[in-house]
Amino acid sequence: MRWQDMERSQNVEDRRGQSFGRIAGGGGRPGILLLLVVLVGGYFGVDLTGLLDSGGTPQVVAPPAVQQRQQTADPSDTLAEFTKVVLKQTENYWSSFFSANGEHYQAPRLVLYTGQTNTACGYGQSAMGPFYCPADRKLYVDLSFYHDMQTQLGGGGDFALGYVVAHEVGHHVQNLLGIAQEVHQMQAKVSKRDANRLSVMMELQADCFAGVWGSSVRRQGRLEQGDLQEALQTATAIGDDRLQRRAQGRVVPDSFTHGTSEERYFWFKRGFDTGNPGMCNTFSEKR
Numbered sequence: 001m002r003w004q005d006m007e008r009s010q011n012v013e014d015r016r017g018q019s020f021g022r023i024a025g026g027g028g029r030p031g032i033l034l035l036l037v038v039l040v041g042g043y044f045g046v047d048l049t050g051l052l053d054s055g056g057t058p059q060v061v062a063p064p065a066v067q068q069r070q071q072t073a074d075p076s077d078t079l080a081e082f083t084k085v086v087l088k089q090t091e092n093y094w095s096s097f098f099s100a101n102g103e104h105y106q107a108p109r110l111v112l113y114t115g116q117t118n119t120a121c122g123y124g125q126s127a128m129g130p131f132y133c134p135a136d137r138k139l140y141v142d143l144s145f146y147h148d149m150q151t152q153l154g155g156g157g158d159f160a161l162g163y164v165v166a167h168e169v170g171h172h173v174q175n176l177l178g179i180a181q182e183v184h185q186m187q188a189k190v191s192k193r194d195a196n197r198l199s200v201m202m203e204l205q206a207d208c209f210a211g212v213w214g215s216s217v218r219r220q221g222r223l224e225q226g227d228l229q230e231a232l233q234t235a236t237a238i239g240d241d242r243l244q245r246r247a248q249g250r251v252v253p254d255s256f257t258h259g260t261s262e263e264r265y266f267w268f269k270r271g272f273d274t275g276n277p278g279m280c281n282t283f284s285e286k287r
């Protein structure tokens, strides 16, 4: 992706090098876009407790305090710069999407950290990978995950990193739209198996939203040869079936919470091909 000259997001807290960061609370929730929300209800009554990158009900908006510190040159700075560019792209895209639907997009904040950090969802650790905390509306990213993704999972490339960031932003969008809350409520009422399946649908929708980001990058003429393949390869590498086989040598589909490689590939591509979040209805579509 050609991104070096693109605008960076300012919604960033750089906590790299700190032992832990401070906690901020967060605020109101905008109206619901029916377009995407109706989807959730129809499936089967369910709860979203097992969702790693989801938490409680959103409350307060974080105060606009930004900690910006100068870093010495290091490879992760390029990654940090790129991450800020991706975040800005998502802000542009979702702002126009929300305003086209008569709503205002409240952008999430990105927290860069190393090792571990405090969040309104509990203690964040780099081993968890990038995650979104709905309670403080922040994305938490330890850039070291990118190295792991390249070396251990066989994913990589800038567009693959962008996919991961855009996926977490997708969870923020689900939070703003009330989808996450609705799914949580449903999950409380059903079996573990069905609750897991609802988690999968949430995750696949976030993948599809990430694909929509990819589509917006393409429309700006910023894609390079191989970018889409990088993202698709990563989507495949982080499927539950693939990860379980790596970790335990076997696959237990009922325990999936993110979807299979094939599903993740499919939904990222769906978002990318259509560029339309309305086509990301993972809840009603049976495959």
Ligand SMILES: [Zn+2]
Pocket: 053, 167, 168, 171, 203, 206
């Ligand atoms: Zn996720």
